[in-house]
Amino acid sequence: MTRLRTGELNRRVTLQRRNAAQDSFGEVNAGWVDVQTIWSAIQPLSGRELELAQKVASEVTHRLTIRYQPSLTDTRAVAGMRALYKTRVFNILASMNEDEANVLIHLMVTEGTNEGG
Numbered sequence: 001m002t003r004l005r006t007g008e009l010n011r012r013v014t015l016q017r018r019n020a021a022q023d024s025f026g027e028v029n030a031g032w033v034d035v036q037t038i039w040s041a042i043q044p045l046s047g048r049e050l051e052l053a054q055k056v057a058s059e060v061t062h063r064l065t066i067r068y069q070p071s072l073t074d075t076r077a078v079a080g081m082r083a084l085y086k087t088r089v090f091n092i093l094a095s096m097n098e099d100e101a102n103v104l105i106h107l108m109v110t111e112g113t114n115e116g117g
Contacts, residue, residue, distance in 0.1 A: 012040075013038055013064065013066075019031050019033040044060055046060070064109055072095050078092050078107065
């Protein structure tokens with residue numbers, strides 16, 4: 001089990017989930033709603049460039065490490081969420097409860113290939 005050093009979780013990150021609301025005309029407007037703001041460590045893992053819609057785009061994968069929270073252990077529940085850090089948007093792909101020890105959760109995220117959805 002990995003121990004946390006004091007000050008390691010030093011980035012304030014806001015987790016959001018997609019919210020589809022219907023307006024008075026019956027149109028569905030998709031937006032984002034804040035779920036919670038937490039302390040996190042952000043570690044870049046890999047980067048690549050790819051062609052999307054005949055444009056070159058870059059994609060970087062990261063691992064966000066946060067303190068254990070039961071609501072964030074289900075990958076299906078967090079897969080549609082995103083994390084915001086300052087002006088950066090991270091799309092959450094999966095969550096992992098490190099060693100099943102209920103101490104740390106690693107959120108596997110990507111940045112750069114879409115608009116946070």
